[in-house]
Amino acid sequence: MGLLSEQPNVVLSSEQLEKFQTEGCLAVPNFLSEEDVEMLKASCHQLVEEMDPEKHSHTIFSTTHNEETKSEYFLNSGDKVRFFFEQEAVDNVGNLKVNKHFALNKIGHALHWFVPEFKKVSFSDKMKATAKQLGFISPAVVQSMYIFKQPGIGGEVLAHKDCTFLSTEPQSCIGFWFALEDVTLENGCLWYSPGSHKTPTQRRYIRNPKKGEALTIFTSPPDPDDDLNYVPVLVPKGSLVLINGQVNHKSAKNTSSKSRHIYTFHVIERHNAQWDPRNWLQPTPDMPFTGLYENSP
Numbered sequence: 001m002g003l004l005s006e007q008p009n010v011v012l013s014s015e016q017l018e019k020f021q022t023e024g025c026l027a028v029p030n031f032l033s034e035e036d037v038e039m040l041k042a043s044c045h046q047l048v049e050e051m052d053p054e055k056h057s058h059t060i061f062s063t064t065h066n067e068e069t070k071s072e073y074f075l076n077s078g079d080k081v082r083f084f085f086e087q088e089a090v091d092n093v094g095n096l097k098v099n100k101h102f103a104l105n106k107i108g109h110a111l112h113w114f115v116p117e118f119k120k121v122s123f124s125d126k127m128k129a130t131a132k133q134l135g136f137i138s139p140a141v142v143q144s145m146y147i148f149k150q151p152g153i154g155g156e157v158l159a160h161k162d163c164t165f166l167s168t169e170p171q172s173c174i175g176f177w178f179a180l181e182d183v184t185l186e187n188g189c190l191w192y193s194p195g196s197h198k199t200p201t202q203r204r205y206i207r208n209p210k211k212g213e214a215l216t217i218f219t220s221p222p223d224p225d226d227d228l229n230y231v232p233v234l235v236p237k238g239s240l241v242l243i244n245g246q247v248n249h250k251s252a253k254n255t256s257s258k259s260r261h262i263y264t265f266h267v268i269e270r271h272n273a274q275w276d277p278r279n280w281l282q283p284t285p286d287m288p289f290t291g292l293y294e295n296s297p
């Protein structure tokens with residue numbers, strides 16, 4: 001190994017930083033150790049093992065359907081560990097059609113704070129060093145998710161920019177996305193549109209100021225998008241994928257027999273940047289936004 005491994009504060013090379021600036025997305029292979037990957041998978045397995053589907057299976061997560069947006073369960077998940085089911089895993093009266101270990105779309109949104117294994121990885125020195133190289137001055141981890149992309153039924157994620165959901169002024173969000181299994185064209189890899197982070201969007205997903213209606217709404221329809229520009233991010237397990245909050249990205253349904261487990265958390269800047277008070281996700285007394293540099297596992 002060369003220079004990089006001899007400098008603990010240098011995780012990304014200047015070429016990698018430049019690619020991230022230009023394209024808005026960057027894959028960094030071998031970021032997590034094999035042990036970390038297995039630790040996160042085992043920790044998640046334990047959470048599912050202890051989860052009673054009866055208590056959660058009404059809360060289907062889907063970006064193509066609207067059930068979730070009506071749900072308090074989603075809206076109040078920012079400071080909790082909550083379970084969201086795949087559309088196709090639940091029948092029309094809410095009973096599971098498959099084993100609970102193959103039924104979840106995701107767990108969110110505070111794994112990084114309440115589950116020790118996820119906290120260990122999220123607030124590691126390597127993560128802090130990476131954020132410093134990306135230019136963060138006072139970053140906070142605002143949310144985290146474990147996304148399963150279950151074999152056969154793992155749902156599509158429609159094209160979006162993360163700043164639609166996690167907006168600051170000026171925009172500052174970066175997604176840290178970790179492959180916990182090999183990611184391929186078959187099992188629903190991430191796709192992004194290089195350079196699209198340079199085109200801002202006004203589209204926001206906000207708490208509905210009108211009472212008695214859906215709890216959350218989009219402020220405008222999706223922006224025009226060009227399907228032809230997308231490139232796949234094919235990465236082995238252990239890879240980090242950095243996602244600029246303004247880059248268009250999406251993932252297809254998993255029609256293969258292999259799952260695609262990932263862990264992701266989103267970081268925003270607090271220095272000279274303002275969290276949008278309309279964002280669906282808001283800090284709470286139970287969990288004010290957790291500073292990356294000042295917290296440790």
Ligand SMILES: O=C(O)CCC(=O)C(=O)O
Pocket residue numbers: 147157162175177189190243249250251262264
């Ligand atoms: O993992 C996926 O399929 C999409 C995840 C995503 O949109 C994100 O982490 O911002």
Ligand SMILES: [Fe+2]
Pocket residue numbers: 160161162175249
């Ligand atoms: Fe996203």
